[in-house]
Amino acid sequence: MPSAVLSSRASRGASTVLRLCRFAAMGTVAALILIAGVWASWGTAQHAMLTxxxxxxxxxxxxxxxxxxxxxxxxxxxxxxxxxxxxxxxxxxxxxxxxxxxxxxxxxxxxxxSGPAGILYAWVPLGGALLLASVVVAGGLLRTRAAWVLALSGTALLTAAFLAV
Incomplete structure (x- = not known):
């Protein structure tokens, strides 16, 4: 086989591996951001929700x-x-x-x-995490629809908390 063909195949293979590594790394970062948001919210939310x-x-x-x-x-x-x-x-x-x-x-x-205002206020850290994760999902994972869903969910949660409090 000509060396140009082998070089092209090796280049495509390396590109695929790099894409998979980026996907895994950015997916992990987005998941950790969301887990941290839930963790930060749950300390207060559990008391407001489970009365x-x-x-x-x-x-x-x-x-x-x-x-x-x-x-x-x-x-x-x-x-x-x-x-x-x-x-x-x-x-x-x-x-x-x-x-x-x-x-x-x-x-x-x-x-x-307690009540709706207390519950929404307790989940504010998750709202911020949703907004931050949307940037990672859009930029790192190139999933714009999922990023828009995360961003709009975070914005809705923060807006509802602001209006309720």
């Missing part, structure tokens, strides 16, 4: 600091005890003087907003 058996009540916010707000807790669920002070983290979604429905984390001092 059965947890202490539920309201908090009237009396003080806000840089990252937390505090206030007295009034129970709504059976078996829950009133508390003089509970802590709401991420004070960006909380205003002083307002009353919010909350779920207490196990341990009793830290609370998470």
């Amino acid at each position: 059965k058996g947890r202490e539920r009540g309201t908090v009237e916010v009396t003080r806000c600091g840089a990252k937390t707000c505090t206030g007295p807790y009034a129970p709504l669920s059976q078996g829950s005890q009133p508390r003089a002070r509970v802590v709401l983290e991420d004070s960006v979604a909380v205003d002083r003087g307002e009353t919010y429905t909350v779920v207490l984390k196990p341990g009793g001092e830290h609370a998470v907003r």
